[in-house]
Amino acid sequence: MRYSYRFDGERSVNLRELDTKPPVEIDREAAEAQIVKLSAELGELQELMYGAGKHSLLVVLQGMDTSGKDGTIRHLASALNIQGVHVQGFKVPTPDELAHDFLWRVHPHVPAKGNISVFNRSHYEDVLVVRVHNLVPEDVWKRRYNQINEFEDLVAENRTQIVKIMLHISKAEQEERLLDREQEVEKSWKLSPGDWKERAFWEKYQDAYADAIGKCSSKNAPWFVVPADKKWYRNLAVSEILVEALRPLKPEWTQALKAIGSKAKAELEEYRRTAS
Ligand code: ADP
Numbered sequence: 001m002r003y004s005y006r007f008d009g010e011r012s013v014n015l016r017e018l019d020t021k022p023p024v025e026i027d028r029e030a031a032e033a034q035i036v037k038l039s040a041e042l043g044e045l046q047e048l049m050y051g052a053g054k055h056s057l058l059v060v061l062q063g064m065d066t067s068g069k070d071g072t073i074r075h076l077a078s079a080l081n082i083q084g085v086h087v088q089g090f091k092v093p094t095p096d097e098l099a100h101d102f103l104w105r106v107h108p109h110v111p112a113k114g115n116i117s118v119f120n121r122s123h124y125e126d127v128l129v130v131r132v133h134n135l136v137p138e139d140v141w142k143r144r145y146n147q148i149n150e151f152e153d154l155v156a157e158n159r160t161q162i163v164k165i166m167l168h169i170s171k172a173e174q175e176e177r178l179l180d181r182e183q184e185v186e187k188s189w190k191l192s193p194g195d196w197k198e199r200a201f202w203e204k205y206q207d208a209y210a211d212a213i214g215k216c217s218s219k220n221a222p223w224f225v226v227p228a229d230k231k232w233y234r235n236l237a238v239s240e241i242l243v244e245a246l247r248p249l250k251p252e253w254t255q256a257l258k259a260i261g262s263k264a265k266a267e268l269e270e271y272r273r274t275a276s
Contacts, residue, residue, distance in 0.1 A: 003237035004165075008222035013210040018225050020170040022233035031236045038239035039079035045246040049114060050084050051260070052253035055159045056111035057246065059118045062128070063167030064205060065195040066177035068228050069120050072167065075235045076118060076242075086111065089120040102126040102144065103151050110155050123148060124164075127212050132204045145215040156220035161245045164221060165238060166209060167228035171202055 003026075005018050022031075049055055059076075061069045073087055088109040097105045103123055111117040127148070131141045156162055169177075178199070181191040198205075213223045224241050228234040 003233070003240050004227070005225040006222055007213055007217040007225070008219050009217060011214060011217075013214040013225075015168065015206050015210050015225070018168060019227045020168050020173065020229045021227055022230050026233065026236075028230075028232050031232050035232075035236050035239055038236070038243050041243050042079045042239060042246070043081065045243065045250060046080050046084065046116065048250060048253040048257065049116075049246060050081075051114075052256040053114040054252065054256055055161060055249055056113050057116045057161045057242070058111055058155065058163070059116065059242065060122045060124065060162070060164040061118060061120055061167065062122060062124050062165070062209070063228065064169060064174060064202070065198055066174050066181075067167035067169045068231060068234055069167060071231055072165075072234065072238055073118055073120060075238065079239065080116065084114065085116045085118065087118045087120060090122055090125060103147065107151075110160060113159070122164075123151070124212050124216075128205065128208045131208045132201050145212070148216050149218065149221075152216070152218070152221040161249070162221040163241055163245050164216075164223045165241060166213065166223060166225045167234060168225045169228045171199075173229045174199065174202075 007013060049057065061072060063069055077085070086109065090105070093102075093105065106119075106123045109117055109119070127141050127144050130136055152162055178195055181187045213225065217223045224237075226234055226237040226241075
C-alpha cells in the first residue's frame, strides 16, 4: 500500500484535506516490522546502484519547522551506507549566493552516478519562505516554478531519480514539538524564537507549499506528502518512497553488474595465465 500522497502531474493541491496522522488501521508494531524489511531492501538497492554506477538518487526534504527533517535524515542514515550519501542543508543564502541565480548553489550538490544526495530544505525555499516574506517581487518568484521544472527535468534526464518529500504536520503537533524544545535539554539547541515567529505565517506557508507541489510535480520528479505527526509512520512512508523509486531499476543494475563481473573475471584469468 502507499503510505503517502503522491503527486506526479500538475494539479491543484489542498493540504488541509490531507491527513497529518497515520490511518487508524496501521499500528506501530506492524509498521516497525515493515520498516526493518524496507530498510534492508533500501540498503541492498543502494549497493546495486553504487556498483552499477548508472543512476543516482536525489531526495528533497521540505516541511514546516519541527516537521522532522533532521529525524528523517537520522532514519535514512540507519538504513543506508553513509559512504555514498551526501546530506546538504540549505539555509539563508549568503551574499555570494544571493549574487547568483537561485539554482546556482543547488546544482553542485546533485548526486554523481551511484550516489545519493539528501537535501535538507532546497531550491523550494525560493518559492516558500521567499514568497511568504516577499523577499523578491512576485513576478520573480512566480517564474521560478517553471525554472525549477526545467532544472529538475535536466537532472532527471541525466538519470537521477528525484523524490521530493513534504513532511506534513498539523499546527497543533508543531506547537507540542516547539514546547518540547523548551522542556528537554537535549532539544534545547534547536530552540529558536524565529520558529514561533514563522508559525504566525502558517496559512501562508500552507498555500505556498500547495502551489509548489501543484506546479512542480511530474513523473520525473514527483512530490510525496507524508503524514508526519507520528515519527514511526513518517519513517515507514519515507522508506517506502525511496524503495519504490529505486526498485524498478534493479534489473538494469543487476545486468550491469553481471557484465562488470564477467569483465573483471576475464581480466583476472588473463592475469593468472600470464603470471604463472
Ligand atoms: P533548519 O533547517 O534546521 O530549520 P535553520 O534553523 O538554520 O535550520 O533554518 C534555516 C533557515 O534558512 C530557514 O528559516 C529557511 O527558511 C531559511 N532559508 C533557506 N533557504 C532560504 C532562501 N533561499 N531564502 C531565504 N531563507 C532561506
